[in-house]
Each structure stands twice: as structure tokens, then as C-alpha cells.
Amino acid sequence: MDTGLQDKVVVVTGATANIGRATALAFAAEGARVVPVGRDEEAGARVADLARERGAADVFWRRADVTVAAEVTALVDAVVARFGQIDVLVNNVGGNAVVAPFVSTTPEQWRADLDVNLTSTLLCTHAVLPHMLAAEAGRIVNIGSMSALIGDPFMAVYSAAKGAVHAFTRVLALEVGRSGVTVNAIAPYGTVPEDFAAETSAGSRFRPGTGLFTDAEASRAEERAVFRRNTALARQVARPAExxxxxxxxxxxQAAFVTGHVLQVDGGVALT
Known part of the structure; x- marks a missing residue:
């Protein structure tokens, strides 16, 4: 299948670990010009090398904190200066400030969850969209979550933030569709690295020994078990490459006529 992505300029945020890493490499395999974005220089260099190996037409690693407006502006300016365009934006950055009952959380933790999951998507989209509208073409793919659709206990603000990402996806699709830009989202469930040591970055929630999820798994396994659900399949987790x-x-x-859609990649967990 010819995806039409050869030489397209693709920006992937949070590209140093897990879903973002796999997404950057998937576009590389299509011959795209890939811009992996993250905060961990060492992990970013590894992803950039792998993207070249997978067949990327070009790779432009950029360090940026996409919750900070000035850094997002600098990122987009640098990409446009180098390539003259941005064809695809994957808003992948996400995470959790805390895994705990809502009643025991703080406003500072709420803001952190909202910033990394929602504000980052708004900032990056706002900076990239004028270039797509001027070109009358573009693809925006937001990474949401099944948490937004079924809710995850102890992750109330994260679930709410991802719900906002889904709503933003639908509304923006209505606003920009006639300008040649499509906007869609993916709602993954239970996606974990296949190799935790190799596929995580310094700030990853799956980082062995320091990640929020790996720490919770080790120290609060009974609490974590509350929001585990069964898929309709034999396998209970998604792979980042999927x-x-x-x-x-x-x-x-092939998806030119798909917009405003939230694609569930959940192993049928919503059915159970």
C-alpha cells in the first residue's frame, strides 16, 4: 500500500519513548522526513539513528518541552526553516503526574496532568496549523486514550484531559476540514514498551526503577489492579508499533476521507 508519505515532513512529539518512539519509526519506514521531539537528548539521538536505519528520507531531532509556548514556537520555526513545510503533526506527548485517588491529589498535580496531556496538544497544533492552512493540506493525529472513554480510577484528571483531546479533535476537524486538513485521534489501551530498558527515556512513566507506573506496579500492585481491564483477546496489552x-x-x-474520528486501538476492552 502506497501511503503517500514519502518525503512528507512529520513532527512527532514525545518521540523518545513507547508510543512516540514507535510512531516516529513507523513514519521513517514510509520514507518520511521525520522530526522526533522530546526532552531526553540521549534517547532522542537513539531514535534519530534508528529512524535513519528504518529508511527516513531525513531526520531532524529537536529537543523541546512542548508544554512551554516559547519552546513550541522555536521548534516549529526551526522545522519550517529547514524543510519549508510541516505535513503531519502527531501530538503524542502525554503522561501522569500522579496515580492516586482524586481526593488525595493537589491542584499542582492537576495542572501538571493538564499541561502534558492537553496544553501540549493545543500549543503544538496552534503553532503548526497556520502552515497547514496556508498549504491547504495537512494531517493532525492526536494521541488520546481509552481512559477518556471508559475512565481509569486513580487517573481522574488524566482521563479528563484525554477526553478534552478527543473533543478538541472533533471540533477542530469541523473548523479546518474545508481547508484540506484532517484531524483525527487514536485511543490506545494499555500500551507498554516491549523492551522497557531500550524503549524508554529519562522522563518516561515506564522507565525501569524511576517511572511512575513501574514504581506503582512494584509498590502499590493491589491498588493498580483496580483499573486493569480484560481485552476481548488473549493478549492484554497493545504494542507501541500497533x-x-x-x-x-x-x-x-488512504485516510483522506477520515476526519474527526477517534480510532480505538484497545483489543476490544470497551466490549468487556
Whole structure:
């Protein structure tokens, strides 16, 4: 299948670990010009090298904190200066400030969850969208979550923030569709790295020994078990590459008539 992504300029935020890493590599395999974005220089260099190995037409690693407006502006300016365009934006950055009952959380933790999951998406989209509208073409793919659709106990603000990402996706699709830009989202469930040591970055929630989820798994396993659900399949978790493949589809020419959609990659967990 010819995805039409050869030489397209693809910006992937949070590209140093897990879903973002796999997504950047999936676009690389399509011959795109890939811009992996993250905060961990060492992990970013590894992803950039792998993207070249996978067949990327070009790789432009950029360090940026996409919750900070000035850094997002600098990022987009640098990409446009180098390539003259941005064809695809994958808003992948996400995470959790805390895994705990809502009643015991703080406003500072709420703001952190909202910033990394929602504000980052708004900032990056706002900075990239004028270039897509001027070109009358573009693909925006937002990484949401099944948490937004079914809710995860102890992750109330995260679930709410991802719900806002889904709503933003639908509304923006209505606003920009006639300008040649499609806007879609992916709602993954239970996506974990296949190799935790190799596929995580310094700030990853799955980082062995320091990540929020790996720490919770080790120290609060009974609490964590409350929001585990069964899929309809034998396998209970998604692989990062499966989310990357979904992003490639939504950015491809084959998905030109798909917009405002939230694609569930959940193993049928919503059915159980």
C-alpha cells in the first residue's frame, strides 16, 4: 500500500519513548522526513539513528518541552526553516503526574496532568496549523486514550484531559476540514514498551526503577489492579508499533476521507 508519505515532513512529539518512539519509526519506514521531539537528548539521538536505519528520507531531532509556548514556537520555526513545510503533526506527548485517588491529589498535580496531556496538544497544533492552512493540506493525529472513554480510577484528571483531546479533535476537524486538513485521534489501551530498558527515556512513566507506573506496579500492585481491564483477546496489552501503524494510516492518502474520528486501538476492552 502506497501511503503517500514519502518525503512528507512529520513532527512527532514525545518521540523518545513507547508510543512516540514507535510512531516516529513507523513514519521513517514510509520514507518520511521525520522530526522526533522530546526532552531526553540521549534517547532522542537513539531514535534519530534508528529512524535513519528504518529508511527516513531525513531526520531532524529537536529537543523541546512542548508544554512551554516559547519552546513550541522555536521548534516549529526551526522545522519550517529547514524543510519549508510541516505535513503531519502527531501530538503524542502525554503522561501522569500522579496515580492516586482524586481526593488525595493537589491542584499542582492537576495542572501538571493538564499541561502534558492537553496544553501540549493545543500549543503544538496552534503553532503548526497556520502552515497547514496556508498549504491547504495537512494531517493532525492526536494521541488520546481509552481512559477518556471508559475512565481509569486513580487517573481522574488524566482521563479528563484525554477526553478534552478527543473533543478538541472533533471540533477542530469541523473548523479546518474545508481547508484540506484532517484531524483525527487514536485511543490506545494499555500500551507498554516491549523492551522497557531500550524503549524508554529519562522522563518516561515506564522507565525501569524511576517511572511512575513501574514504581506503582512494584509498590502499590493491589491498588493498580483496580483499573486493569480484560481485552476481548488473549493478549492484554497493545504494542507501541500497533499505535504507530494507526498513526501512519490516519496520516496517509488512504485516510483522506477520515476526519474527526477517534480510532480505538484497545483489543476490544470497551466490549468487556
Amino acid at each position: 499505535i504507530g501503524a494507526a498513526a501512519v494510516y490516519l496520516a496517509s492518502e
